[in-house]
Amino acid sequence: MARLDRQRLARLLPYLGRDRKRLLFTLLLLIPVATAAAIQPLLVGQAIAVLRGEPTMAWLTGMPVAQALRLLVLLLLGAVLLRLGLQGLQTYSVQAVGQRLTARIRDDLFAHAMALSLRFHDRTPVGKLLTRLTSDVDALAEVFGSGAVGVLADLVTLLVIAVTMLSIEWRLGLLLLASQVPVVLGMLWLQRRYRRANYRVREELSQLNADLQENLQGLEVVQMFRREAVNSARFGRTTDAYRKAVTGTILFDSAISAFIEWVALVAVALVLALGGAMVSGGLMGLGTLTTFILYSQRLFDPLRQLAERFTQIQGGLTAVERIGELLEQPIEIQDLPAAERSAAAVRSSRQRSSAGEVVFENVSFAYREDDPILTDLSFRITPGEHVALVGPTGSGKTTVIRLLCRLYEPQRGRILLDGIDIRELAIPTLRQRLGVVLQDTFLFSGNVADNLRLDAPITTEDLERLCAELGLVELLRRLPDGLATELRERGGNLSSGERQLLSVARVAIRDPSVLVMDEATAFMDPATEATLQRDLDRLLQQRTAIVIAHRLATVEAADRILVLKRGRLIEQGSHGELRQAGGLYAQLADLQERGLAAL
């Protein structure tokens, strides 16, 4: 096993947690189970020896035939029952440990995926991530559920049978053991090839899930643009690639099974040939030959199962590799260690709110190295100031907001909130101080109250009062169960205006120090818009605000306007000043006044 595999498996060990003892108990059960299995051919052989009057084991010698047979039958029955009982207990116990272990891994993977920066998620399709969290973790559960302990059980059974055989008749024992060598070599040879093929299967499955997820999420557009046939054909190609990848693994799977069957038959034939000669030469009794014929079959049982589990285990190792890759993704954006934070930052982190001064100092940023988005951006927004960010599409306005919220980190320069580098602030503190309203409102499935509260500990009565203050009563009355109305995924059962109102309310409830907003361009009826505007006005009062403005009215009302072009700050000032200056802003405002464009 590769070193990396071992390291990754070792990393999973802590997940066993308090199940270690239970697993140890299960492993201890392997010995009686294997012994009970190995003893059965021996007892059958002894029964035949008793019947034929051949030499038997010491404890049967001199016993009357009928009594010896009764005893052997009882022992055989006992061995079978013991094996069944213990194996049942073992299987249950192992499955339970496996399920608990994988639940812990899945929880950790989820938490890790949630903590990874947007930069990681930008390059990872959701469907691919889902595959790692679902079927890869399931593949690992299978290994723990039956595979890993099963393999150990098979190995212990092999060992017990080998020792028993060698002590009864070493020549036949050696012959049978030697017949296992080609099987083991064959399995090792196939293992690496299977592993590669299995990794491809997982990749194709990820692609399949990614395609599925994208199409279902964009179903509205798919149907509207009648893309069903085209997308189905594309999906067909993905399923075909998946089918081919799976077929590639079936080949290895069936090859190893067929090979084992073939070697097992050859082994029986060899035992019959050599053992038969020994029996006719008087070197061995028929009882012992029977024992060995039974052993030659039983010996291949664990190997057959090993081959079956071999695919499971390889699948599990692939899963470990893929899960490991995800867990090893560094969390780029996290809190600085306490020792590296300045005293001011620590003090500030303890306070709930702050004045709300925002400073960008020579900030440069690129999503991709070769494509700078913001270049040497510097500005200062004083506490309580309202600033409108304006600029052509793609000029970097949303990126400024993302950097301020620390969803991405600038490659150069720094961003300060109330004089403290945002990297030094605890992330929850930073995000609590910033109230963000995005254009594309995201609501979770769950009820309206939960969506408004999110992480804030607010009682239902307080929530009702706040909603009344925010003028949401009308909206809540329209909803079938008011605050308790269940929302579909992404708030799909609300209109975009209603979603906007809720997203503004959700921020207002948190009372942030700085309001960051991407103004909605979606059309709203005058009543809804008036409610929204009232809420926003209230939110803006005595609070710093950075608004990506699309409407002239918002821009005109701002204390200062920052004009961005290709990630550079090219103009700033009030509406009047910038109109007079006759630059880019004046052109944009002019176009909007003539109804030709939004800002």
Ligand SMILES: Nc1ncnc2c1ncn2[C@@H]1O[C@H](COP(=O)(O)OP(=O)(O)OP(=O)(O)O)[C@@H](O)[C@H]1O
């Ligand atoms: N996640 C991303 N990965 C790579 N490039 C991105 C990403 N997000 C945005 N960009 C690019 O960065 C540039 C600036 O995007 P940004 O969203 O900040 O512009 P904007 O000024 O807000 O535009 P708009 O007014 O259209 O919303 C665009 O050219 C865009 O293609």
